[in-house]
Amino acid sequence: MASAGSSPTTVMSPADREERTLPSIPAGQSGDRWFHAERDLASKRPNFKQAARGMAFLDTTTGVLVWQGGTVRLNLGRASVAEILTAVYAEAPATVERIYITAGDPWHQGAERHEFLKDAVAAWLNGPLPEGWTVEASRGRDRQAGHLVHPRNPVGRWQRGDQHTEIRSVGEWFDPEGADPATVRAAFVELWKALRPHFEDVVLMGSPSQTGRDLWSRTIPTKAGARWADGFPVMSQEIRGLLHATAGQGRTELITPPRLPERVPGWYEVDRTFAYAKHTWSSGVGVPQRITAARFAAMTEKEQTNALFAPSHWQVRVTIPKDWNHVGLLPAPAPGDRAWHYPYEGGRTFTTWAGGAEVNLALRNPIAPWRIEILDGLLWESGDPLKSWSTKLRETWQSLRAASELHGDEQQKQACRLASRAVRSILLYGIGTFAQRPRITTGSLELNTGGEVPDLPDGARLTGISDTHVRWERNQGFARDQYAHPEWAAGVWSAARAALLSVSTSSKDPQTGKPVKAGALHLPAGSILAFRTDAIYTSAPVDWEYGGEPGDYLLKGRMPWEQTTPRTDEEFYNLQGLGRQAYESEGM
Known part of the structure; x- marks a missing residue:
């Protein structure tokens, strides 16, 4: 005790x-x-419904653009912001307000010229704009002003008069795994259709985190006299x-020599599906x-x-x-x-x-x-403030997984599989939004005529300088956010980290009739290679039965032969990819 x-x-x-x-x-x-x-x-x-935004899906490698109105192939040049905005809106209507990049990562252009990937992204976002376009100012209840500078999934926001648009990465929602823009669009359609029976006001917002929080807010009790009918206090x-x-948050750890030997007898990846x-x-x-x-x-x-x-x-x-x-x-x-x-x-x-x-x-x-x-x-x-919300998401996830296995059309099978992963992101990142981090705002200013750095906004700090602009950010502390509940996010994260070590599964021990235990502590000492949020990587064979329930461990990668112990993230992700390929090839 x-x-x-x-x-x-x-x-x-x-x-x-x-x-x-x-x-x-x-x-x-x-x-x-x-x-x-x-x-x-x-x-x-909330007493209002979110406004639906028109979406388009663009592969900047091939130039293929898909939206509700059709499919075209664009000439994007070097795929700068200016070239994308000009080419897209020469074909698509102004009602398209979100452009999801499905492949190409144009924001990584010139990355070799920058010390950090985030600087390359910021330089791309703040590049020259076509005439009439500016960085967006705030609009509406679900809009944020300015860009989000993220190294892999940035968000750029611009406007031209009353026309507003965002360029985002579909990687916020799921790894498209090489799917073409038409299949990615089909995944979003399937996602909306699967959510609709559970959330009548469902609107897919820009990110899974925004969508998750909005869907949760529509499960808050309103019946007079019900517990917390007056709202959950912040x-x-x-x-x-x-x-x-x-x-x-989630446990991310790579265990390297000398804690482990230079060579290990195998590589196994097990992942807790829909764990949160x-x-x-x-x-x-x-x-x-x-x-x-x-x-x-x-x-x-x-x-x-x-x-x-x-x-x-x-x-x-x-x-x-x-x-x-x-x-x-x-x-x-x-x-x-x-x-x-x-x-x-x-x-x-x-x-x-x-x-x-x-x-x-x-x-x-x-x-x-x-x-x-x-x-x-x-x-x-x-x-149980999250129970109704997560139950609806679990049922949506299960229906999409079933469709991805049974659908007769290969494109729709892939679309349903991607949509099921989007539901996982809605849950995962929706929980993250409750944590409410301090507000960090960013912006850019043109250099003065002589190249001097202009005065920054009060409380801002300089984060980068290009040939034409300076970039800044400012910590504005915690907002008065009615949906700020870090106690919920902290509780889920703690329970998930504990479950990586030991958890009851949906399988029963035939001898005792009790749930089988799984987790790192049920594997040999010295066999754990890494943790990644919901996944364990081990050198020991894993025989936990997968029951298909949220939180059960699913074998995703296997190489039952000697491997060099990874020492870096690059080596780890290389083995992760090889392990998944090897396991998939076993079933072919």
Whole structure:
């Protein structure tokens, strides 16, 4: 059982002195004042329907453009922003407001001239425009002004008078796997058709995260007298900031020599399909209670157990058993902004924050219990604000998966398969939107006549300079967002990370009749090569039966022969691709 500690101190080895220090809740009344909801701010069902936006799908490698009105092949030149806007709107009507790039990644042009890929993207987005076009200003309830500079899935927003358009990557929704623009468009059509029976107001917005949050908002209860009919309260800015700083997302870890040998006996990839849906049945609602070390120590053992199994977030001092020889169980802050690692060294002590699911896993794992001291914590009332939404998405996902296996037309089979992956993105990134990060706005300004840097907006910092423009960004803190619920995202992420280590599957043990357990801790010590959000990569054969339910492990890659242990992300992704190809070839 966990015990209460006296103060949030950390015992560090010299190698750890560069780690970030996570924030704590101030002692006494200063910290107690954090525990309130924002005044006049709660999540309520919207009383309007989103406006549908016309879409087009463009392969910038072949020049093929597809929209509702037809298919053409364009001459895009070098596929600059100016060339794309000019060519597209010479053929497509102004009612097309989103241009999804299905292949070509034109924003990576000239990447070799930039130190960082993000700089190449920013240079492409801020390139010269055709006459009459400008960077978009804010419009409507679902619009954002300016560009989103992302290294692989950027968003550019422009306008010409009353005409507005976005250029986006379809990679936000799914990997198109070489599908042509017509098949990608068919995937969006199938996605809308599959969602429609579950969400009568469904409108596909620009990204899966926007779509996910909008669909969730339409499941908020409105019946008079129903629990939370007045809306789900938004936590104080202090608690939201604490969760932003102390609740990491999916586990991403590459384990390399000397922890592993230079050569391993095989490569196996298993992935938890539609995993987050399994962790949305219970979430924290209302204003949390503060559970200090003293208050936790005063609880009975049953009360302590109930608290750890409830939706919760804990500051803990952790001591790893001296003879521990497996992977780390709890995240700890690593050097770098928002970076996390997973200490594993036997006898090590460290302080961190973790969700109740992970704390329970550390205490009750199938190998040896870790020592956990409770220093402080947030404890919520248990509710189900995400259950209806995730259930509808799960049913949509299952129907599209079935269609992708049974449809007689090969193009439609591929379209349904891509659409099912889009549903996964709606759930995955929809949950991410609840986390609410600080608002970062970006912009660009022309250099002054003599080439001097112009004055930047108040609070902005310079992020790059080209021959003609400077780029800037500004942190504007947390907005008064009625849909900000980092407690929900943190709870799902914690449960998903714990399930990577040990989870009950939908399969039953024929001897005991109990659910079969799966996860990294049920594989040999020293066999884990990597974690990637919902996936485990191991050198040991995996025989977990796939039952087709959300959260079950599905074998996706297999090479049952000796491999060189990957040391870099590039080597890892190369093996990932080879492993999937090898496994697919087995079924041919």
